[in-house]
Amino acid sequence: MARTTSARKTSTAKTTAKKPPKSPRTRNPTPPLSLAKPRLDRRPHPWMTDLQGYATLAALIAGITTPHIRDWHDHHDGTTTRRLDDGSHLHYTAATRTLRWHTPCPMGAVHEYTLRTPADTEAAQADANTCQQPHWTPPPADTGQHLTARLHTASKAAADTQPLTLADITNGLEARADNDQPKGHPQP
Template identity: 70%
Template sequence: MARTPSARKTSPAKKTATKKAPRPRKQTQPRPALASPFDLRGGLPTRTTTWMTDLQGYATLAALIAGITTPTIQAWHDHHDGTTTRTLNDGTHLHYTLTTRTLSWQTLCPMGAVHEYVLRNPADTDAAQADAESCTSPHWTPPPTNTGTHLAARLQTAHKAAADTQPMSIREIADGITARADTEAPKEHPQP
């Protein structure tokens, strides 16, 4: 049997596309624009961290060897002359000299004088604290004022003054005043 074409041509069935709901896109937060390190429109980048000086490092190590922990290295004040100082929590001072590699501890005794001790190890530190706390000798020192960079000059003045003066009894003072009153004429106060 022969096939005859039908008058009606049939075409294959068309598929109707079903519309799918669009997937929600993942929303990302916009990122802040980062400046390129080569972008010089904002100026050159600046360093925001503080670095320690070599002298501060040496002083911190010397204090650690002497048994004193100084956790904040930048608290050492570098005088840019080979010396650095640091005030401790109790008001005493550490002084480090690079040329001699010495660490000194400066403190006021109960009598009001400034004592200075060289610290090389924890035993020196303990002995210095005990000596300063047990001092009962009368001293002549100027009242403490600026305890920063001028402390060494004040210490020299205090040592000279202490060597020039000796403690006197009230009787010796009265005898001295009486002897002067008999031989000296009264003097006016010096003008500033």
């Protein structure tokens, strides 16, 4: 009986030792080797920048609620802007701590207002909505004389900025050398 027991153990051991070979499809490909070590930035990214927080607070103080703080675009130069639903823009400058509102008026121009309080905001909205002033200037009545004077000034300025030839430079230096006299040292 001992033989059958040992035979069973070896045959069982042989069957468990044999595993079917893995097909090439199931193998995990090895990543290419690289000498550069990847840098993982494990620092937490801020949910908002300080400037976005300051701008949101300035708008709230001026009576404008901007619930989405991340809608402020931080330019990383001390300024941030936010577009409002009506097409106007808010601009906040950290250096001067000013909140400015740029809004189009019915006449087509863009007005700028500095907002500090809710009263400033209400006055700016009323002013922008009721603007009836045309924002273009008519040409002057003496268009012919004015245009002639501007063209004369422009042509004179253009002539003064033309490049000099080598002969002009040489003549200028010679004329200057003829008129220059040696100067003495100042007396103490």
